[in-house]
Structures are given as structure tokens and as C-alpha cells.
Amino acid sequence: MEHKKEFEKAVEKKVENTVKKAIKVIAMVILGILVFLLANYLLMRLWNWLMPDLFGVGTVTYWQALGIFVLAKLLFGFGGGGGKSKGGSSHKKKIKSSHKCTPWRRDFDEWKHYDQFWKEEGEEAFKAYVEKIKNDHHDTSEEK
Template identity: 85%
Template sequence: MEHKKEFEKAVEKKVKSTVKKVVKIVAMVILGVLIFLLANYVLMRLWNWLMPDIFGLSSITYWQALGIFVLAKLLFGFGGGGKGKGGSSHKKKINSSNKCGSWRRDFDEWKHYDQFWKEEGEEAFKAYIEKIKNENHDTSQEKF
């Protein structure tokens, strides 16, 4: 008999939990639809307030605004780029070790720069400057 009462309480608790979840889902769907309709109305009002005066376009109806809203969402995406409860994004995750990997490899080579400059850099640079001066001198004489 006592086993039966515990079972009834467990079933009752589960039913209450399920009903709460269903009510929350229905409320969220209704809220989402209302926000969508309100956003469409705001779009229509903004269009009718700004576009005729700025660009000389005609006013639009609510249903035309809905079409523009849906078209914009199809063309430019639906957002949703944020992270969900799991903390994962729908975008490809990039490991911090792979970020700028090629740049890091190139940067590692720069540790030899000072030694190179001491051994060969100054002489190579001076030779380059002399080469440029000679080329400029030769081209300036050819123009006359």
C-alpha cells in the first residue's frame, strides 16, 4: 500500500514537471511570435517615417514590411552566432596553438636577425645604397 502511494507521488511530480516544461515552451513560442510581429511593425513604421523623405520611396504596408524583413533575414542571416548552454559555437573552433602559426614560425626566425646584421647586414645595406645611387645617377644623365 505504501509502495503505491510513493509511486503515485512520483508520477504526480513527473506530470507537474512536464506540464511546467510545456507551459514554458508554449509561452516562449508565443513571446517569440509577438516579438517578431512587433519587430515587423517597427520596421514598417521606420520605413514609412524615413524612406519617403530621404529617398523618395513610397510608404509600405505591414505585409510588405514583413516581406522585406524575411528577405533581409534570408540574405543576411538569422544571427544566432552566440554560444549555447554547452559553450560551443556552430562556427569552427580555432585552437590557440594554431592561431597565427605561420607568423609565429616566421617570428622565430627573427631571433637570428641581430647576429646577421652584425656580420653581413651593414655592409650589404651600404652596397645596396651605393647601387641605388649609381642607378639614379645613370638614369638622371640619360634624361638630359
């Protein structure tokens, strides 16, 4: 008898949990539909507010806005890129892919000498370069 009562309680608890999960799923589906309909309504309102003034196009109905919304989702994706992928996080992928360009990167240790170079030779070298450009430009303008 004792075993039968424990079994009944376990079954009741399992049924309760199943019903709670079903109610949550139904509520999420309804909430998802409401969010979708609200997003479509907002798209319609924004279109009718902005597009006629900016581009001279006509206004749209709710169902036309729904078509635009679905078309945009088909063309531009559904935004499901936020989750983790099989190959690890996207941050790690970016770090790994950044090592591919190492041959083209400059050694940043050399930049510590930049200020000293500019003080010693940079200003004079720049002035000489500007003079060369002016003379080259002056020579080509006289030939024409």
C-alpha cells in the same frame, strides 16, 4: 499500500513537471511570435519614417514590411553565430589563425631602437629624402 502511495506521488510530480514544461514552451512560443510581430512593426515604422525622406521611395504596409524582414533574414542570416561551435570557441580559432601570418610580421624587438635611430640619423635622412624628391620633381617638370 505504502509503495502504491509513493508511486502515485512520483507520477503526480512527473506530470506536474511535464505540464510546467509544456506551459513554459507554449509561453516561449507565444513570446517569440509577439517579438517577431513587434520587430516587423518596428521595421515598418522605421522604413516609413526614414526611407521616403532619404531615398524617395514609397511607404510600406505591415505585410510588405514582413516580406522585407523575411527577405533580409534570408539574405543576411538569422544571427545564430553566438553559440559555441564544435571546434571550440571562436576566440581560440582567432588565436590559432593569427599564427599563420607570422612570417610577414616584423620583429617588434627592433622597435626599441627606433627612437635612438630617429635622434641620430632619422631627421637628416628624412631631410635628404625630401630634397631628393623635390629635385626629382623639379627635373621632371622642366622636361615637360
